[in-house]
Amino acid sequence: MVNALRAVEQLVLDRDSFKWREQLGHEMSYVVYDGRWFAPLRKSIQAACRIAGGRG
Secondary structure (H helix, E strand, O other): OHHHHHHHHHHHOOHHHHHHHHHHHHHHHHHHHOOOOOOHHHHHHHHHHHHHOOOO
């Protein structure tokens, strides 16, 4: 399912947008892994992901 979503994103997003979305995903994983779920950074990354994904 994740691979299918990534393939669709590659089709509909331009290269820079896809790269930015990937970077946001990696940063979000670090924030969650470090236990900073309630940090303002997590909310900022999540908002940026919504905007980058066209759901903003």
